Amino acid sequence: PRTLNLAVVAGDGIGTEVVEQGLLVLDAALAGTGTTVSTTDFDLGARRWHATGETLSDADLDAIRTHDAILLGAIGDPSVPSGVLERGLLLKLRFALDHYVNLRPGKLFPGVTSPLANPGDVDFVVVREGTEGPYVGNGGAIRVGTPHEVANEVSVNTAFGVERVVRDAFARAAARPRKKLTLVHKHNVLVHAGHLWRRTVEAVNAEFPDVTVDYLHVDAATIFLVTNPSRFDVIVTDNLFGDILTDLAAAITGGIGLAASANINPDRTAPSMFEPVHGSAPDIAGQGKADPTATVLSVALLLDHVGLPEQARRVEAAVAADLAERDGRVRSTAEVGKDLAARIAG
Amino acid sequence: PRTLNLAVVAGDGIGTEVVEQGLLVLDAALAGTGTTVSTTDFDLGARRWHATGETLSDADLDAIRTHDAILLGAIGDPSVPSGVLERGLLLKLRFALDHYVNLRPGKLFPGVTSPLANPGDVDFVVVREGTEGPYVGNGGAIRVGTPHEVANEVSVNTAFGVERVVRDAFARAAARPRKKLTLVHKHNVLVHAGHLWRRTVEAVNAEFPDVTVDYLHVDAATIFLVTNPSRFDVIVTDNLFGDILTDLAAAITGGIGLAASANINPDRTAPSMFEPVHGSAPDIAGQGKADPTATVLSVALLLDHVGLPEQARRVEAAVAADLAERDGRVRSTAEVGKDLAARIAG
Ligand SMILES: CC(C)[C@H](C(=O)O)[C@@H](O)C(=O)O
Ligand SMILES: CC(C)[C@H](C(=O)O)[C@@H](O)C(=O)O
Numbered sequence: 001p002r003t004l005n006l007a008v009v010a011g012d013g014i015g016t017e018v019v020e021q022g023l024l025v026l027d028a029a030l031a032g033t034g035t036t037v038s039t040t041d042f043d044l045g046a047r048r049w050h051a052t053g054e055t056l057s058d059a060d061l062d063a064i065r066t067h068d069a070i071l072l073g074a075i076g077d078p079s080v081p082s083g084v085l086e087r088g089l090l091l092k093l094r095f096a097l098d099h100y101v102n103l104r105p106g107k108l109f110p111g112v113t114s115p116l117a118n119p120g121d122v123d124f125v126v127v128r129e130g131t132e133g134p135y136v137g138n139g140g141a142i143r144v145g146t147p148h149e150v151a152n153e154v155s156v157n158t159a160f161g162v163e164r165v166v167r168d169a170f171a172r173a174a175a176r177p178r179k180k181l182t183l184v185h186k187h188n189v190l191v192h193a194g195h196l197w198r199r200t201v202e203a204v205n206a207e208f209p210d211v212t213v214d215y216l217h218v219d220a221a222t223i224f225l226v227t228n229p230s231r232f233d234v235i236v237t238d239n240l241f242g243d244i245l246t247d248l249a250a251a252i253t254g255g256i257g258l259a260a261s262a263n264i265n266p267d268r269t270a271p272s273m274f275e276p277v278h279g280s281a282p283d284i285a286g287q288g289k290a291d292p293t294a295t296v297l298s299v300a301l302l303l304d305h306v307g308l309p310e311q312a313r314r315v316e317a318a319v320a321a322d323l324a325e326r327d328g329r330v331r332s333t334a335e336v337g338k339d340l341a342a343r344i345a346g
Numbered sequence: 347p348r349t350l351n352l353a354v355v356a357g358d359g360i361g362t363e364v365v366e367q368g369l370l371v372l373d374a375a376l377a378g379t380g381t382t383v384s385t386t387d388f389d390l391g392a393r394r395w396h397a398t399g400e401t402l403s404d405a406d407l408d409a410i411r412t413h414d415a416i417l418l419g420a421i422g423d424p425s426v427p428s429g430v431l432e433r434g435l436l437l438k439l440r441f442a443l444d445h446y447v448n449l450r451p452g453k454l455f456p457g458v459t460s461p462l463a464n465p466g467d468v469d470f471v472v473v474r475e476g477t478e479g480p481y482v483g484n485g486g487a488i489r490v491g492t493p494h495e496v497a498n499e500v501s502v503n504t505a506f507g508v509e510r511v512v513r514d515a516f517a518r519a520a521a522r523p524r525k526k527l528t529l530v531h532k533h534n535v536l537v538h539a540g541h542l543w544r545r546t547v548e549a550v551n552a553e554f555p556d557v558t559v560d561y562l563h564v565d566a567a568t569i570f571l572v573t574n575p576s577r578f579d580v581i582v583t584d585n586l587f588g589d590i591l592t593d594l595a596a597a598i599t600g601g602i603g604l605a606a607s608a609n610i611n612p613d614r615t616a617p618s619m620f621e622p623v624h625g626s627a628p629d630i631a632g633q634g635k636a637d638p639t640a641t642v643l644s645v646a647l648l649l650d651h652v653g654l655p656e657q658a659r660r661v662e663a664a665v666a667a668d669l670a671e672r673d674g675r676v677r678s679t680a681e682v683g684k685d686l687a688a689r690i691a692g
């Protein structure tokens with residue numbers, strides 16, 4: 001008998017609604033395994049910020065660190081100035097806990113409608129770097145609000161940071177049937193960062209000789225994502241390009257209501273974090289309209305990470321079966337969660 | 347009788363092929379207007395670089411400056427190290443000639459197949475900033491090739507630079523029936539640059555009170571481009587986001603074979619440059635397979651810029667008619683050009 005200590009950051013808007021269903025499904029998936037879940041709720045996000053001015057205190061961060069994993073719903077509200085919760089909470093978690101692999105599958109499940117006329121067989125994963133690039137917060141501005149304002153943003157890329165995420169992406173590619181890795185960057189313009197990425201991919205390829213590598217500029221990658229998404233197997237890319245590509249990937253595979261993500265610390269020096277790609281969606285919050293599927297698929301990624309791949313596959317199979325039979329039926333957030341849990345209980 | 351002095355940079359790969367047809371159509375459009383074209387060819391690109399090591403000499407740049415406009419085919423070849431021609435020639439032209447408005451229409455012509463199942467009525471323009479952002483070339487790297495390499499890229503954004511392109515975008519939006527402007531950025535992460543863009547859009551909106559403004563993060567914008575592209579009227583965005591969005595926009599409106607662009611210096615302190623969005627496509631170069639339509643539509647943008655809007659509309663009408671009747675017929679580059687010129691001649 002083992003206890004999975006889970007830090008739960010339900011967050012804002014629909015975050016609480018989808019996390020509730022994610023936990024329900026997690027319980028169902030663990031039934032009979034001997035593993036049980038113990039959750040600690042962390043009240044973080046817009047409400048906490050309004051009440052206390054805090055985004056993520058050192059005490060909360062330390063407490064989160066003691067857990068095996070984190071389940072996050074969604075962070076953000078229009079009432080909070082842009083950047084405050086993103087930089088002070090969500091990105092702070094990703095950076096402080098060294099989530100250098102931001103894993104985002106792009107899979108079109110049977111029965112799901114894509115906006116593409118002929119999507120083909122879409123099944124890839126994006127390995128987005130999570131701790132570097134233009135997300136580091138090294139920008140600044142002078143003469144703000146004057147006609148002479150200059151606002152800079154700095155993308156920082158290190159051999160250390162690029163190599164570890166590239167190696168992770170190669171390992172994932174090597175474990176997949178097609179064994180194909182596509183580096184996406186913009187090395188014809190961002191020559192310093194781009195060439196570091198390119199050289200690193202070439203070098204690490206020697207350790208994974210059976211993986212085929214190709215390269216696309218980020219602009220061209222968006223073209224292929226809508227004209228030939230089945231060409232992709234594993235994509236490795238930087239933090240910002242990964243942000244953009246994974247929203248597009250979500251769109252072509254049925255929308256962000258279905259898009260899962262894992263912020264992984266592969267070295268396990270801190271807990272990894274599992275969260276849907278979507279945001280807090282204040283427009284539909286509190287109405288039971290949010291699709292918890294993205295969170296449920298993120299729970300599957302969590303199960304993989306904690307060494308329960310069989311349970312992960314059961315969750316995915318339940319989602320696949322549910323999606324195949326949806327047929328435009330409208331259910332509440334809780335109904336979808338209950339149906340998925342019931343399928344898993346089987 | 348007026349002479350239009352045109353600097354022609356046919357460039358590499360399919361560049362020469364498509365430019366030839368662009369010039370043919372330009373001649374046809376000007377027939378009977380009293381304006382004639384005088385071209386100066388500039389031998390720039392991969393061949394020149396291999397032969398002389400030069401990308402763009404001061405003498406060539408000075409000579410180009412004396413022209414009324416530039417028609418550019420495509421620059422680049424795999425035999426040239428990445429970044430050399432992009433930074434040393436294409437971007438050098440855009441920066442040196444202060445092409446701060448990179449205008450890229452996203453229009454789905456009747457008869458053109460979109461990869462989207464239900465594209466709807468797609469007709470927007472992207473106003474991409476052309477002289478700032480991560481394109482400024484202010485990056486650098488230390489300890490290159492060692493495990494301690496750090497490679498930085500700097501995005502520079504100035505009040506001066508943002509305001510002038512935002513004002514141009516507002517003016518374009520005000521002149522369109524829907525009068526809608528969407529700012530695309532990522533101000534929740536790139537807080538300094540993003541807030542400069544946001545404040546600037548808010549401020550300039552006061553000069554254009556009849557223009558409706560909204561905002562999308564770049565990741566969300568890619569979603570809407572595939573799920574609801576008809577929501578867009580005018581998009582204003584930075585250099586890198588504009589690069590990404592306009593390739594995606596090209597993809598959903600029939601591909602880069604049809605996507606036109608104008609690098610405009612609205613102050614007319616230097617010649618503007620008109621070029622298809624596509625590259626040199628070495629894989630199909632010299633085979634007469636390239637679609638010259640993107641170049642022809644760029645010629646229409648050129649005609650607008652030199653004060654011949656009637657002729658611009660005739661070129662666009664010819665393209666629209668040609669596209670409506672294509673029906674999968676395969677023609678050579680030269681045949682398409684000849685057909686378009688013939689339509690314009692009437
Ligand atoms: C909310 C925002 C900071 C975040 C990001 O840009 O990473 C989100 O878009 C995501 O993809 O998880
Ligand atoms: C070739 C490259 C430098 C260029 C750019 O990034 O601007 C191209 O992609 C474009 O969009 O015109």
